[in-house]
Amino acid sequence: MVASGTEATAGELNPAFADGTVLGKRYVDEEVGVELLCSKAGQGTLAVGERSLVLKNAKPLPTSD
Numbered sequence: 001m002v003a004s005g006t007e008a009t010a011g012e013l014n015p016a017f018a019d020g021t022v023l024g025k026r027y028v029d030e031e032v033g034v035e036l037l038c039s040k041a042g043q044g045t046l047a048v049g050e051r052s053l054v055l056k057n058a059k060p061l062p063t064s065d
Contacts, residue, residue: 022038029051029053
């Protein structure tokens with residue numbers, strides 16, 4: 001990850017963090033309390049330290065009767 005407005009340089013992808021990210025999806029780490037919105041898809045996995053962030057589940061919409 002890089003800060004917005006910062007130019008990124010390509011590095012070597014760690015196979016342990018190669019699950020990828022999906023554009024427009026939110027990733028969370030409940031232990032740290034961080035939630036990120038993916039603004040650019042990629043091959044790397046978002047992580048905090050050595051722990052990968054997980055894809056946040058969408059809230060179910062209420063049924064209409």
